[in-house]
Amino acid sequence: xxxxxxxxxxxxxxxxxxxxxxxxxxxxxxxxxxxxxxxxxxxxxxxxxxxxxxxxxxxxxxxxxxxxxxxxxxxxxxxxxxxxxxxxxxxxxxxxxxxxxxxxxxxxxxxxxxxxxxxxxxxxxxxxxxxxxxxxxxxxxxxxxxxxxxxxxxxxxxxxxxxxxxxxxxxxxxxxxxxxxxxxxxxxxxxxxxxxxxx
Amino acid sequence: xxxxxxxxxxxxxxxxxxxxxxxxxxxxxxxxxxxxxxxxxxxxxxxxxxxxxxxxxxxxxxxxxxxxxxxxxxxxxxxxxxxxxxxxxxxxxxxxxxxxxxxxxxxxxxxxxxxxxxxxxxxxxxxxxxxxxxxxxxxxxxxxxxxxxxxxxxxxxxxxxxxxxxxxxxxxxxxxxxxxxxxxxxxxxxxxxxxxxxxxxxxxxxxxxxxxxxxxxxxxxxxxxxxxxxxxxxxxxxxxxxxxxxxxxxxxxxxxxxxxxxxxxxxxxxxxxxxxxxxxxxxxxxxxxxxxxxxxxxxxxxxxxxxxxxxxxxxxxxxxxxxxxxxxxxxxxxxxxxxxxxxxxxxxxxxxxxxxxxxxxxxxxxxxxxxxxxxxxxxxxxxxxxxxxxxxxxxxxxxxxxxxxxxxxxxxxxxxxxxxxxxxxxxxxxxxxxxxxxxxxxxxxxxxxxxxxxxxxxxxxxxxxxxxxxxxxxxxxxxxxxxxxxxxxxxxxxxxxxxxxxxxxxxxxxxxxxxxxxxxxxxxxxxxxxxxxxxxxxxxxxxxxxxxxxxxxxxxxxxxxxxxxxxxxxxxxxxxxx
Amino acid sequence: xxxxxxxxxxxxxxxxxxxxxxxxxxxxxxxxxxxxxxxxxxxxxxxxxxxxxxxxxxxxxxxxxxxxxxxxxxxxxxxxxxxxxxxxxxxxxxxxxxxxxxx
Numbered sequence: 001x002x003x004x005x006x007x008x009x010x011x012x013x014x015x016x017x018x019x020x021x022x023x024x025x026x027x028x029x030x031x032x033x034x035x036x037x038x039x040x041x042x043x044x045x046x047x048x049x050x051x052x053x054x055x056x057x058x059x060x061x062x063x064x065x066x067x068x069x070x071x072x073x074x075x076x077x078x079x080x081x082x083x084x085x086x087x088x089x090x091x092x093x094x095x096x097x098x099x100x101x102x103x104x105x106x107x108x109x110x111x112x113x114x115x116x117x118x119x120x121x122x123x124x125x126x127x128x129x130x131x132x133x134x135x136x137x138x139x140x141x142x143x144x145x146x147x148x149x150x151x152x153x154x155x156x157x158x159x160x161x162x163x164x165x166x167x168x169x170x171x172x173x174x175x176x177x178x179x180x181x182x183x184x185x186x187x188x189x190x191x192x193x194x195x196x197x198x199x
Numbered sequence: 200x201x202x203x204x205x206x207x208x209x210x211x212x213x214x215x216x217x218x219x220x221x222x223x224x225x226x227x228x229x230x231x232x233x234x235x236x237x238x239x240x241x242x243x244x245x246x247x248x249x250x251x252x253x254x255x256x257x258x259x260x261x262x263x264x265x266x267x268x269x270x271x272x273x274x275x276x277x278x279x280x281x282x283x284x285x286x287x288x289x290x291x292x293x294x295x296x297x298x299x300x301x302x303x304x305x306x307x308x309x310x311x312x313x314x315x316x317x318x319x320x321x322x323x324x325x326x327x328x329x330x331x332x333x334x335x336x337x338x339x340x341x342x343x344x345x346x347x348x349x350x351x352x353x354x355x356x357x358x359x360x361x362x363x364x365x366x367x368x369x370x371x372x373x374x375x376x377x378x379x380x381x382x383x384x385x386x387x388x389x390x391x392x393x394x395x396x397x398x399x400x401x402x403x404x405x406x407x408x409x410x411x412x413x414x415x416x417x418x419x420x421x422x423x424x425x426x427x428x429x430x431x432x433x434x435x436x437x438x439x440x441x442x443x444x445x446x447x448x449x450x451x452x453x454x455x456x457x458x459x460x461x462x463x464x465x466x467x468x469x470x471x472x473x474x475x476x477x478x479x480x481x482x483x484x485x486x487x488x489x490x491x492x493x494x495x496x497x498x499x500x501x502x503x504x505x506x507x508x509x510x511x512x513x514x515x516x517x518x519x520x521x522x523x524x525x526x527x528x529x530x531x532x533x534x535x536x537x538x539x540x541x542x543x544x545x546x547x548x549x550x551x552x553x554x555x556x557x558x559x560x561x562x563x564x565x566x567x568x569x570x571x572x573x574x575x576x577x578x579x580x581x582x583x584x585x586x587x588x589x590x591x592x593x594x595x596x597x598x599x600x601x602x603x604x605x606x607x608x609x610x611x612x613x614x615x616x617x618x619x620x621x622x623x624x625x626x627x628x629x630x631x632x633x634x635x636x637x638x639x640x641x642x643x644x645x646x647x648x649x650x651x652x653x654x655x656x657x658x659x660x661x662x663x664x665x666x667x668x669x670x671x672x673x674x675x676x677x678x679x680x681x682x683x684x685x686x687x688x689x690x691x692x693x694x695x696x697x698x699x700x701x702x703x704x705x706x707x708x709x710x711x712x713x714x715x716x717x718x719x720x721x722x723x724x725x726x727x728x729x730x731x732x733x734x735x736x737x738x739x740x741x742x743x744x745x746x747x748x749x750x751x752x753x754x755x756x757x758x759x760x761x762x763x764x765x766x767x768x769x770x771x772x773x774x775x776x777x
Numbered sequence: 778x779x780x781x782x783x784x785x786x787x788x789x790x791x792x793x794x795x796x797x798x799x800x801x802x803x804x805x806x807x808x809x810x811x812x813x814x815x816x817x818x819x820x821x822x823x824x825x826x827x828x829x830x831x832x833x834x835x836x837x838x839x840x841x842x843x844x845x846x847x848x849x850x851x852x853x854x855x856x857x858x859x860x861x862x863x864x865x866x867x868x869x870x871x872x873x874x875x876x877x878x879x880x
Contacts (some may be wrong), residue, residue: 005319005746006398013397017845020322020393026848027389030855031427037859038431038473042446044867045469049874057810066807070800077796080838084792087785127443129462134446137438176840183838190830194823198810396847424858451876466874472866523858527869535869542865 010170025177029184032145036188039138043195046130054131056197061115065197068111069189075104076186079153079179086172091164098157098175101182105150112143135196142192145185152178221332223324224745228331229310230638233631236302239338240624241708243293246286248705253278255698257680272350280679284353285369287677289341291356292373295485296380297338299623303488304384304422305334307630308391308415310638314736314743315409317400317752317774322393330387337379344372355677357474360447360467364439365454371440374433381430384422391419400735402754406512407773409734409758410505413512414491417519418484425480425523432473439465468533472526479526483518485619489582489626490515490557496579496633497561499732501568502769504759507560514553514560521550531602540599547597554590558583573730574648578629581656582622589618592667607677610670613663621659628652628711635715636729640741641722647714654707661700665693731770734758738774795837802830 007013008020016023047053056062082097119125119132126136156178163171219227252261258277261268265276272282309327313320321327344351349367352358363370395416399408408416438444443461447470450463498505505511527535527543535543561583570576592614595601605611628651635643674687681687681694728737735754739747752774760771806826814822836842841849 005751006322006324008397016396016847018848020397023396023847024323024389024393026851027392027423028385030851031385031389031423033855033859034424034862035427035431037862038428038476039435041428041862041866042431042435042469042473044863045466045472046446046464048867049466050464055813062807062810066803069803073796073799073803076834076838077792080792081789084785084789088782125443126438127445127462130445130464133438133442133444133462136442137434137444141434180839183834186838187831187834190834191824191827194806194810194827198806198823199816199819420854424855428862449874449876468869468874469866472869476862524861524865527865530869533869539865539869 010167010173019173021173021177022180025180029180032184032188036138036141036191039134039141040191040195043134043138046134050130056195056199059131060135060197061118062197064111064115065193068108069193071104071108071111072186072189075101075108076183078104079182083172083175083179086164086168086175089168094175095157095161098153102150102153102157105146105153109143109146109150112139138192138196142185142188145188149178149182149185152181221328223320223328225309225313225321225324225327226638226743226747228327229306229308231331232301232305232309232334233307235335235338236298236300236306239293240298240302241712243290243298244705244708246290246293248701249278250283250286250290251694251698251701253283253679254681255695257682278679281353282350283679284355284677285350288352288355288358288373289345292341292352294619295356295481296377297334297341299485299619299627300384300481301334302627303492303623304391304415304418304484305331305387307411307488307492307627307634308418309387311634311736312391312394312412312415313398314739314747315412315734316395316398317403317735317748317754318394318398319746319748319751321390322398323390326386326390330383330390333379333383333386337376337383340372340376340379344369344376347372357478358436358470359474360436360439360465360470361449361452363436363470364447365459371437374437374440377433378430381426381433384426388419388422388426391415392423395419400752400754403735403773406509407754407757409491410494410508410511410515411488411491413515414487414494417515418487421480421484421487421519421522425477428473429477432470435473436470468530471530471533475526475529476523479529480519480522482615482618483522485623486586487515487519489623490586492626492630492633493579493582494561495732495734496575496629497564498759498761499633499730500571500573500576500579501564502571502761503564503568504761505560506564506566507556508757508759511557511560514556518550518553518557521546521553525550525597528597528602531599532606544597544599548594551590551594551597558587558590574643574645574652575629575633577649577652578625578632581652582626582629585617585621585625589614589616589622592617604673605670607675608670609666609674609676612676613666613670616663616666620663621656625655628655631715633730634736635718635722636725636741637727637736637739638742639719639722640724641718642725642729643718643722644714647710651707651710651714654710655704658700658704658707662697662704665690665697669693728772731768733760733770733772735773738772791837795833798833799830802826 006020010019012019012022018026078097078100082094082101085091085093085097116136124132126133156175160174161171163174222228222231249261252259260276261273261278262276265273268276272279272285309321341351347368349369351369352363352366352373354363354366354370358370358373395408395412399405435444435446439446439448445461445463445465447467448459448461448463448465449467452459452461452463494505494511525543525546527539528547531540531543592610596605596611596614632643632648635641669687669690672686672690674681674684674690678687682691725741727739727741730737735752736743738752740749754773755776756771756773758773760773762769763771806823809822809826810819813819841852
């Protein structure tokens with residue numbers, strides 16, 4: 001369609017130093033901080049008000065979650081490497097790294113599914129008590145965010161990558177924005193892991 | 200030099216669906232938001248008119264249309280308490296989330312912000328369309344809730360647990376609807392902030408922006424950062440209702456004699472914290488665009504510069520910040536403890552200061568002016584004392600001691616309606632009368648408009664002023680049958696007066712509706728700048744074409760250069776070089 | 778933030794370094810948890826380590842360290858409200874809710 005002239009799509013604004021998308025993603029991440037913040041706040045209130053509260057390690061599988069933490073951190077590295085590869089004009093490497101990120105994200109979800117399954121088998125559900133309720137809700141919402149990231153990254157790896165041929169700057173910008181989102185998902189887990197599993 | 204790399208070379212004609220239904224043009228989207236919002240406002244108003252029958256004549260069958268209702272809502276035309284509660288909850292929800300905010304932010308904001316900053320569109324046009332359709336879906340879901348077994352949500356627009364946790368299916372539908380509405384707001388707020396920060400025209404520094412844009416800017420930050428906690432709360436309540444968790448359900452809860460089989464250990468006050476963390480900034484979302492609109496119209500019709508522009512900007516920034524730390528003044532009666540109550544009382548008192556400063560600047564702007572009493576100016580001027588009453592009646596509520604007596608009474612309802620109804624809604628009407636000629640090239644009919652104004656002004660005060668009397672007399676809100684209490688029976692006469700005022704107010708809106716549609720075809724044709732305004736929207740063609748400006752505008756001066764000494768005309772448009 | 782190939786090579790070195798730091802900090806935080814410190818200390822240490830890890834991710838993976846101040850202002854503002862949301866509800870006595878009468 002005949003689109004209106006929108007500036008700063010693939011070149012940063014001279015004063016702010018960012019493209020529209022980058023600013024947009026950071027603002028979105030700010031809202032996500034408040035979303036998970038509200039859930040952490042709920043955790044604090046429910047735990048402080050509880051008569052008893054189990055230690056995370058007594059209920060949850062710490063070694064497995066530590067592995068998952070490393071999986072996610074590694075996926076963050078591969079994500080930023082995929083952007084760096086684009087910046088160095090190495091499209092093949094970009095595909096490798098982005099593909100690895102997606103793969104590692106799937107691994108994370110599979111491990112999570114295994115964890116959930118083990119809990120359900122022992123008849124532990126969100127309704128069992130507030131510890132379980134918060135565990136399933138927080139990791140569940142986080143998992144949905146991982147799923148969202150997978151979808152975005154799959155798009156960028158496959159149909160979306162066509163943009164590299166016509167507008168490499170804009171495509172690299174999109175990968176960078178997807179990276180910002182992905183790192184944020186990693187960030188949430190960096191807090192979620194100790195809060196749920198180690199305290 | 201910054202460039203866009205869109206491909207404007209293809210100019211194939213868009214079909215009707217692309218141009219008017221799934222458009223990505225901010226003006227079309229703005230009008231979509233406005234029309235949908237106005238429709239919901241009217242629907243929400245009808246819900247209230249039903250409630251007012253029950254309040255004025257409790258237990259009496261509703262004449263004429265009473266038999267149209269089902270036996271689960273109004274058997275024999277007599278309103279059941281459950282239905283009254285549903286009407287109340289949905290009236291509030293629809294007016295706030297489906298009516299006022301979409302009109303004020305989605306409608307006025309979308310239409311005017313890109314124009315007033317000299318941009319061709321919003322930063323993310325497709326996201327803009329997604330925001331609108333997400334809002335539309337949310338609205339459809341809310342309407343569907345009227346048809347589920349058990350009816351729509353009936354636990355207040357505030358959805359307090361434990362009641363909302365155990366309420367019928369309609370509450371779950373409400374929560375799903377809210378998820379769509381919150382998503383719409385979040386996407387929209389990102390769009391507004393990026394647009395305002397990145398896409399101002401050459402020469403339009405932040406302190407040359409019209410105050411309306413500042414107001415929308417702060418509003419967008421409120422939406423961005425305050426809505427997510429409600430989203431989180433909605434997720435938690437959905438878990439309680441659907442997955443059997445007890446986030447908000449305390450141990451030992453008994454319903455109708457039967458103890459609930461839940462794990463317990465939950466905290467109903469947690470919901471209140473999360474809800475009000477949003478809902479307090481939300482009320483500033485309701486008022487700030489209105490203040491922005493009123494400012495534009497007052498300055499334009501006094502033909503003088505705005506008094507205290509910088510003061511206004513700093514006040515609105517301070518107000519936006521403070522709005523995040525006052526929320527628990529809605530929770531003074533939950534047993535927070537005196538330390539935290541004092542904290543929230545203090546912040547609430549402090550937040551009244553910027554509001555007063557803003558109002559004062561607007562009043563001083565009027566001083567010494569040769570006021571043009573145009574139709575929009577009627578509404579804009581009325582806004583000032585109405586908002587003042589709303590604000591002043593907030594003070595006894597923000598002070599913990601007096602709030603003990605007034606909390607959950609009609610005093611509260613009177614307070615917030617004064618701010619939103621003769622406050623915000625009047626400002627929105629003013630805005631419609633003011634910018635209608637820019638969008639359509641025609642003026643709305645002045646006689647119909649003035650009748651609309653005067654009847655509405657009198658009727659609206661007739662509805663809400665007696666609420667303060669009722670509140671002080673101790674009449675509780677959300678009360679299906681006021682006459683069941685002696686203290687409420689004593690003031691029952693006010694209910695009849697208020698209900699008649701409400702029905703008159705409803706009829707008066709027909710004048711507006713007729714005027715709105717009639718003027719599209721028969722309104723007096725006008726030029727691009729009928730009000731002789733200075734801001735950028737008045738220097739576009741009428742209606743503005745796709746892309747808004749024939750060439751990127753350059754701004755040479757501030758937004759309110761009226762009656763500049765030595766100048767031939769009494770206004771200098773921002774785009775005029777000398 | 779334009780980059781040439783040499784610039785990016787330096788960045789990659791940083792990314793690897795941050796990765797190693799994150800791995801070590803993860804091991805550290807898990808190891809400390811086995812000490813079973815008293816609750817208050819455990820929380821402080823865990824959150825402290827998590828803050829360092831997240832700062833590394835934000836600064837280097839998310840390039841915050843080389844962005845102009847605008848993004849930082851938005852994040853600082855968010856952080857303020859985040860702290861408010863963490864602290865204030867917990868400080869109210871509504872933190873421990875008990876029904877007045879449990880049959």
